[in-house]
Amino acid sequence: MTMRTADAVLAVAFLLTAAVTRLPLRRCALTALAASCAGMTLVPSLWPAAGHRHPAAEAVAAAAGAAAVALALLLITDAVLLMRSQGLAAPQAATFAAGVLLAVAVGAISLDGRRTHRPPAPAWLLLALLTVYVTAFFVCFLCSTALRGRQRLRGRADSIIVLGAGLEDGKITPLLAHRLDRAVALHRTLVAAGADPVFIVSGGQGADEEESEAEAMARHAVARGVPAERVHRENHSHNTDQNLTYSAVLLKLVGRTDRRVVVVSSDFHVMRVALIMDRLGLRGTVVGSRTKLPYWLTAALREFVAIVSYDRTATLGLTALLVLPATALALPWS
Structure with a gap:
């Protein structure tokens, strides 16, 4: 089995598992694992033995890099806007730091990835794998939070x-x-x-x-x-x-x-509320109230950290599965 085949099989397995998982945070982690494995399937096309990169693989890699840079700039811009209106505080500083770290990681990957005469260093591949995973995890969390925050009350509540x-x-x-x-x-x-x-x-x-x-x-x-x-x-x-x-x-x-209970909180907060409700056995729905976009992104990042910490055993266990695509690097590339 080649590295490309192994990563493709892993990507499909993680994606199918994510589709049947009931808990949103674990679905996000599994989706991020699938994205990471899918990304690793591009490696043989970006550094082929003949030395000519596949155009489609280059286009996908460039699009992923551009999306990560856009997210980094969005985080930095959001933090700066909040600092100007509310002053320096821990949430804004954390958002700014997250944006800078993501930008630095993408920059480092891009600089090392320009080398076409030989395969990338293992450290480069591991950094790329981790960056894709964390970014995909966070983006999936943002999408899930946005959708869950717009959920309306269905049926009755007492x-x-x-x-x-x-x-x-x-x-x-x-x-x-x-x-x-x-x-x-x-x-x-x-x-x-x-x-x-x-x-x-x-x-x-x-x-x-x-x-x-x-x-x-x-x-x-x-x-x-x-x-x-x-x-x-x-x-x-x-x-x-x-x-x-x-x-x-x-x-x-x-x-x-x-x-049945309906719990009302802010839209960025609904994922954690639903997780705690499930633990307490509270039957019902979480409904979110709208939050202004600049504050929403910083608050969502804070919630991401909080909910990962809250469910850290499962999250760390799923994150440890990154060892599978990392191990697949030892297999033949093509």
């Missing part, structure tokens, strides 16, 4: 949970207001359809805050038409995991444990 996003000087931030307004609109829709959903607002009190986030959220929802007696406050949580864990406890207290 409970609405709105996740907090922090207060600013004791006031509801625009990001949190979007979540609440989306939840209020869902409440109206459900009531119009004959349901009587409970409305749970989830967010604790910070050390420098005079009241809990849930209290401010409840006031916002009631002012927009949600009946005060249907609003329940979960005011002890300080992160997403606690938001959902404590809200699940509150659902038991109000007798809604066996009903």
